[in-house]
């Protein structure tokens with residue numbers, strides 16, 4: 123479903139307006155609220171990376187979408203990937219989720235190369251994702267949509283499922299119970315039996331998060347989770363993403379246009395520009411990185427009076 127024009131306008135404005143990037147963030151989103159482990163933020167560089175990208179290159183005809191991208195994301199980290207329009211964010215998340223095969227380089231999850239694992243088996247490795255444009259079953263209930271996030275685990279055969287016999291009955295009970303737990307966790311229990319298509323857009327985005335989370339993935343990929351949302355919905359969603367990381371120890375990689383929200387939510391931020399990674403650092407470092415400022419403004423800013431991202 124295409125995003126409403128007001129949402130696109132807001133997203134582009136947030137990309138190009140440094141004063142938006144520098145704005146104050148709701149206290150619920152401030153980084154000091156994130157959990158610590160032995161005095162270090164969760165996702166510290168001390169642990170081995172859960173996700174590693176090594177020398178990723180991807181072209182579409184003559185267009186270089188990604189060039190020599192390295193990325194290491196550690197367990198429990200919330201990592202944002204940002205960049206101006208056309209920078210390569212979607213291409214990168216599609217490479218990580220196995221939708222695109224890179225022309226060059228390797229994607230490793232816990233040391234295992236994706237090249238050795240068919241894309242459809244990523245869920246079994248513990249990878250779940252949401253999509254930029256909602257990919258929900260609009261004619262099904264919220265509960266059924268969330269339960270579908272566990273479909274890859276159903277082992278019973280088709281006849282067993284249709285007849286509600288044997289192992290399938292127990293599986294069904296377990297699936298629904300887990301879906302109900304996630305609905306409770308994401309404050310969606312009140313709309314459990316509503317058809318997804320009848321819900322406001324912001325709630326549909328949250329249902330998609332619930333469907334990805336129900337399998338308790340090790341790696342959660344979020345493709346513009348706040349796109350089209352109001353400011354308060356974005357703030358709420360950021361809180362849920364952080365809560366999900368805390369509760370399930372999930373590692374989160376997200377791309378998002380609203381850099382103001384990203385700054386408050388992420389442990390580290392990788393910045394792409396024309397398919398290259400130009401920065402990979404903490405929000406504070408990224409905010410003050412001249413290459414990043416230039417990429418977003420599209421001009422050198424020698425005469426900036428300290429206004430950073």
Ligand SMILES: Nc1ncnc2c1ncn2[C@@H]1O[C@H](COP(=O)(O)OP(=O)(O)OP(=O)(O)O)[C@@H](O)[C@H]1O
Nearest residue numbers: 182185186187205206207208209210211212213214
């Ligand atoms: N399927 C495709 N076919 C041809 N070119 C593509 C395709 N997907 C992406 N590109 C090109 O690759 C480059 C990177 O695009 P990508 O969509 O990954 O950037 P992005 O940072 O996600 O942009 P946006 O913020 O506008 O969504 C762009 O030049 C784009 O036109």
